[in-house]
Amino acid sequence: MVVLFIVNEAAGNGKGKKVWRRLQQHLTMNYEVAFTKYEGHGLEIARQWAHGTQTKKLIVIVGGDGTIHEVVSGVVHNDLIVVGVVRAGSGNDFARYFPIFRNAKQIESYLRNELIGISMDVGMIQLGxxxxxxxxxxxxxxxxxxxxxxxxxxRLKYYLNKIGLGKLSYAVAVVRGLFSFERFNVTVRTNDQEWYFKEAWFVAMSNQPYFGGGMKISPMSKPDDGKIEVTIVYGISRLKLLLVFATVFFEKHTSFKEITFLQNNHFEIIVDSDKIDSHADGNYIGEIEQGTIIDCTVKQHAWKIMDK
Known part of the structure; x- marks a missing residue:
């Protein structure tokens, strides 16, 4: 059985290196290993390794959400590749919902089961x-x-990771950003409906419930239902938004009247303000100009994750 470990030693500000060294000491099967060296390298490694394969293969990612994003991007729609994860990031939102490997014994036990994988969706956005x-x-x-x-x-995330509190970096940045972020107006469309939201804080498009290091922003999201869930927070004061973020860990935010949840397989989102920031899986992807149409869709059965 062919196994490739894709290791991001820099994940979690060095946690990836420590996790890999500990894991490697207990591996007894034959395997290959590749180390990511720069942003986007995980995608390149996965795509090249999976290209033209005629047999089932297992890729085990040792890293965080960013590395997982890259590797899955490199193997989408390849039914012969199964992905497994050993978490080594700081936020680890993927690991809060999807099945993961916790040690070498679990990986080697799984390899005896003919690489059974579960098909999962991915979301896709196009910014103009x-x-x-x-x-x-x-x-x-x-x-x-x-x-x-x-x-x-x-540098805050770096120092918090050093003392094992990396997941708090998002919460700290939220508090700081409350006093500098400018709200915006936005239109959200599906195939047959349209909504207009004034003074929006954000529009989150979710394929699973968690973001921001454990915030369960979209409790109804499932990565295998052919749907994307969109969460819009709007018309709320800065102080009350802080309360929303405090309650989101416990799913209590769903009762706020200033939060709307939508579900569909396709959305169009149009921002009525200039230079609004955007991200995908926590990777910053740039500013959106006023009037840009953001097209959001779901791709079903796009990749396979190991079945525990």
């Missing part, structure tokens, strides 16, 4: 004329993307 962006967990425009950009620019 920009290239399509895939998302495994979620994508978003507005405040969540703004926070993502601030985290990437700050």
């Amino acid at each position: 004329t920009m290239q399509n962006k895939l998302f495994v967990n979620n994508a978003g425009i507005g405040f969540d993307a703004y926070v993502t950009k601030q985290i990437n620019k700050s």
Whole structure:
């Protein structure tokens, strides 16, 4: 059985390297390993390794949500590739919902079961004329993307990871961003309905429930139902938004009248403001110009994850 470990040693500010070393000490089967060296390298490795394969193969990712995003992007619609994950990031939203490997023994036990995989969906967004962006967990425009950009620019995440509190970096950035983010107006369309939201904070497009290091923003999301769930937070004060983020860990935010949940297999989102930030799976993907149509769809049975 062919197994490739794709390892991001820099994940979690060095946690990936430690997790891999510990895991490697207990592996007894034959395997290959590739280390990511730069942004996008995980996609390149996975695509090249999977290309032209005629037999089932297992890719085990040692990394965080960003590495998972890259690897899945490289193997979509390849039925012979099964993906497994050993978590080693800081937020680890993927690992909160999807099945993962926790040790070498689980991986080797799984290999004796003929690589049984479960088909999963991915979300896809297109920002105007920009290239399509895939998302495994979620994508978003507005405040969540703004926070993502601030985290990437700050050293705070690095220092929090050093003391094992990396998941708090999102919460800290949220509090900081509350006082600088400018709200926007947005139109959301499905095939037969349209909604207009004033003073929106963000529009989150979810393929699974979690984002931001454990916030269960979209409790009804499932990655195998052929649907994307869209969450819009709008018309709410800065102080009350902080309360929303405090309650989202416990699914209590669903009762707020300023939060709308929509579900469909296709959305069009049009921003009525200029230069709104966007992200896919926590990776900042740029600013959106006013009037840009964001096309969001779901691709069913796009990749396979290991079945525990």
